[in-house]
Amino acid sequence: MPEPEIYKELTEVFRSVFDEDKIVIGPETTAADIPGWDSAIHLQLILATEMHFNLRFRTAEFEFLKNVGDFVALIQGKLAKR
Amino acid sequence: MSQLSWLPASQDPSADLKAARSLADAEAKLAAAIRLSGFDRDFLVTERIDKLATAAMNAGAQGALTPVRLAVLASHTVEHLAPGIRVAGFNRKLALEVHFTPYGLYRQSILGEDADLAAFNPQLILFALDGSTLPCDLPIGAPETEVETAITRWIDDLRHLWRGARSKFACQVIQQSFLSDTPALFGNFEGLAPASSGSILDRTNAALRQAAREENVLILDIAWQMPASVDGIPVLDPVRWHHAKQLIHPALAPLYGDLVARVVAASVGLSRKCLVLDLDNTLWGGVIGDDGLEGIRLGQGDAEGEAFLAFQRYVARLGQRGVMLAVCSKNTAEVAEAAFAQHPEMALKRDEIACFVCNWNDKAGNIRKIARTLNIGIDSLVFVDDNPAERAIVRRELPDVAVPELPEDPAYYPQCMASAGYFEAVSFTAEDAARGRAYAMNAQRAAALEQSTDMEGYLKSLEMVMLARPIDKADLARSSQLINKSNQFNLTTRRRTEAELNALLSEERVVSLCVRLADRFGDNGLISVILARSDRVWSEDVLLIDTWLMSCRVLGRGVEAATLHVLAQQAEALGARALIGEYRPTAKNGLVKQHYSKLGFLPISPPEGAALDATFWRYELGGTLPEHFIRITDAVHA
Numbered sequence: 001m002p003e004p005e006i007y008k009e010l011t012e013v014f015r016s017v018f019d020e021d022k023i024v025i026g027p028e029t030t031a032a033d034i035p036g037w038d039s040a041i042h043l044q045l046i047l048a049t050e051m052h053f054n055l056r057f058r059t060a061e062f063e064f065l066k067n068v069g070d071f072v073a074l075i076q077g078k079l080a081k082r
Numbered sequence: 083m084s085q086l087s088w089l090p091a092s093q094d095p096s097a098d099l100k101a102a103r104s105l106a107d108a109e110a111k112l113a114a115a116i117r118l119s120g121f122d123r124d125f126l127v128t129e130r131i132d133k134l135a136t137a138a139m140n141a142g143a144q145g146a147l148t149p150v151r152l153a154v155l156a157s158h159t160v161e162h163l164a165p166g167i168r169v170a171g172f173n174r175k176l177a178l179e180v181h182f183t184p185y186g187l188y189r190q191s192i193l194g195e196d197a198d199l200a201a202f203n204p205q206l207i208l209f210a211l212d213g214s215t216l217p218c219d220l221p222i223g224a225p226e227t228e229v230e231t232a233i234t235r236w237i238d239d240l241r242h243l244w245r246g247a248r249s250k251f252a253c254q255v256i257q258q259s260f261l262s263d264t265p266a267l268f269g270n271f272e273g274l275a276p277a278s279s280g281s282i283l284d285r286t287n288a289a290l291r292q293a294a295r296e297e298n299v300l301i302l303d304i305a306w307q308m309p310a311s312v313d314g315i316p317v318l319d320p321v322r323w324h325h326a327k328q329l330i331h332p333a334l335a336p337l338y339g340d341l342v343a344r345v346v347a348a349s350v351g352l353s354r355k356c357l358v359l360d361l362d363n364t365l366w367g368g369v370i371g372d373d374g375l376e377g378i379r380l381g382q383g384d385a386e387g388e389a390f391l392a393f394q395r396y397v398a399r400l401g402q403r404g405v406m407l408a409v410c411s412k413n414t415a416e417v418a419e420a421a422f423a424q425h426p427e428m429a430l431k432r433d434e435i436a437c438f439v440c441n442w443n444d445k446a447g448n449i450r451k452i453a454r455t456l457n458i459g460i461d462s463l464v465f466v467d468d469n470p471a472e473r474a475i476v477r478r479e480l481p482d483v484a485v486p487e488l489p490e491d492p493a494y495y496p497q498c499m500a501s502a503g504y505f506e507a508v509s510f511t512a513e514d515a516a517r518g519r520a521y522a523m524n525a526q527r528a529a530a531l532e533q534s535t536d537m538e539g540y541l542k543s544l545e546m547v548m549l550a551r552p553i554d555k556a557d558l559a560r561s562s563q564l565i566n567k568s569n570q571f572n573l574t575t576r577r578r579t580e581a582e583l584n585a586l587l588s589e590e591r592v593v594s595l596c597v598r599l600a601d602r603f604g605d606n607g608l609i610s611v612i613l614a615r616s617d618r619v620w621s622e623d624v625l626l627i628d629t630w631l632m633s634c635r636v637l638g639r640g641v642e643a644a645t646l647h648v649l650a651q652q653a654e655a656l657g658a659r660a661l662i663g664e665y666r667p668t669a670k671n672g673l674v675k676q677h678y679s680k681l682g683f684l685p686i687s688p689p690e691g692a693a694l695d696a697t698f699w700r701y702e703l704g705g706t707l708p709e710h711f712i713r714i715t716d717a718v719h720a
Binding site for chain 2: 009016017021039040043044047048051059062066
């Protein structure tokens with residue numbers, strides 16, 4: 001899946017999880033940029049992403065994500081392996 | 083298969099949520115959230131419905147929901163399950179306030195001091211423990227006796243917690259069963275090695291159910307009720323466990339939440355009572371009006387016919403455990419009756435059907451008629467029909483009726499009914515098992531009334547015997563069941579858990595009565611519960627009738643008057659001069675608005691702090707009591 005499309009779909013996931021239609025994400029977006037992004041929401045975000053793209057993150061991949069750019073790269077890598 | 087597969091699918095939940103959020107009125111917003119809770123939904127939509135409802139409730143919306151405070155005391159992380167529990171509650175008419183005690187401190191919360199829990203004052207406490215709390219640290223070679231001893235000791239410890247919770251909060255206790263969260267060490271031999279995790283888990287769950295029955299604790303039996311996985315999502319996921327000590331996979335929160343909500347709903351009397359069945363392609367294959375008695379597919383020799391037979395057997399078993407059965411079908415009545423009378427393979431018998439409605443009118447109207455005939459609320463009904471169009475109409479016309487999304491293949495019908503959890507019980511008594519027969523007897527009584535020319539003659543001819551006595555331990559379960567489910571003949575609709583009832587009975591100046599009625603057609607079982615007690619709002623020489631409720635199946639037979647005789651006698655024995663009656667109107671109890679006036683009580687002005695709209699009545703003791711034709715006894719008859 002091309003990167004812009006992943007951003008587009010991931011935006012929908014973010015909007016659902018935060019229940020906020022105005023959220024915009026980019027490569028540099030971090031937890032500090034979105035109000036309410038705590039550890040519980042983080043787990044939801046991971047889960048919602050897994051379900052949306054039908055993929056699984058490994059135990060070690062849950063936490064070490066600097067920003068949305070890293071996250072998208074991880075998703076793209078997993079989708080490419082299929 | 084989705085996790086709430088018996089609920090209809092939503093077309094576009096995001097659009098529905100968006101529309102609901104834009105509603106200005108808080109009540110309308112909550113109503114929309116409640117409506118959305120009735121669709122099949124994933125964890126994310128459930129989270130969003132929860133946010134919507136929470137916002138509406140914070141703005142003062144209440145909806146027609148029963149508020150219940152549930153505390154979850156867990157050995158692991160459960161906070162992620164709260165939205166699933168609350169939203170499932172909406173679909174079962176509950177406004178669940180959920181409180182969590184700090185992770186892993188369930189023991190201290192009960193045995194020590196927990197100011198937050200005390201302030202929350204739970205009506206129900208759910209103990210949710212995981213396998214790591216089990217006595218699994220025995221050496222793997224430990225003999226069976228040692229394992230048994232360890233499990234018994236462990237269960238005793240749990241009993242101690244249950245009793246502590248109950249005595250501290252007068253709450254109903256719910257215990258979650260254990261899921262198998264340890265991979266087998268022995269493979270197929272696991273169960274043959276007494277100290278293996280699998281063996282210990284199995285034995286513990288069995289011992290847990292036994293102990294729960296003895297202690298009047300309810301079981302949230304996830305070991306039996308949760309499938310191992312849904313849609314490829316495992317209930318137990320070690321990734322979630324290692325990350326956040328989540329026992330239940332967060333994606334399955336809607337299913338887990340529904341299991342919790344159905345137990346809570348049952349404990350406050352909100353389980354469904356009656357199953358209304360379509361006939362063609364629901365109880366048999368084919369259309370009896372077109373295919374004829376020989377043409378329908380039912381019974382041995384045809385795979386689909388066997389599937390329908392299996393469903394009939396399941397339905398008949400539901401009837402035997404006390405679920406009322408009714409038929410609502412578009413058919414010519416004689417043709418449909420003939421199937422019951424003449425088809426050799428029918429497992430369901432005509433006399434097991436309490437109400438049989440076959441005509442060509444619309445089903446919503448017929449379902450209303452069934453509720454009226456059986457004297458139960460429309461929200462006690464489940465309507466089962468293979469035809470999606472009929473289901474859609476009934477859902478639209480009667481949103482309070484539960485209408486499961488029946489699978490296309492009849493082989494899955496029983497499974498669908500079982501997973502939907504409409505008929506959860508908090509007890510199972512001999513009366514439940516006899517209820518089906520009770521309705522058949524009522525039909526005979528109605529025939530007797532038609533033959534008799536005057537009311538008095540009819541009442542005398544019934545040869546009624548009433549047994550009224552104080553509620554004792556043996557009556558507790560059944561009395562509290564009646565307290566929690568009677569809606570129509572219920573003067574105050576005060577709900578009480580078994581524990582709350584027990585606490586009230588130990589007060590000093592209390593008259594409690596549980597009333598049974600038998601007549602020449604049979605035993606009606608426990609039909610009325612009355613609680614009268616001193617109340618500090620009133621002077622010491624009067625008793626306030628806190629609760630007076632009666633089963634509608636004995637209406638119009640003078641039971642109220644006969645009961646008043648017993649109540650008056652008991653109140654006088656306590657030195658009371660008068661009785662105070664209270665009527666608190668609800669959407670369903672209009673039937674008893676004039677109850678006290680009919681018995682000769684006189685209206686008085688409500689005391690300060692009385693519920694809005696409540697009316698109050700006074701009855702001076704020592705005068706003439708109203709007439710009745712029932713022989714009263716306080717002896718236990720065989």
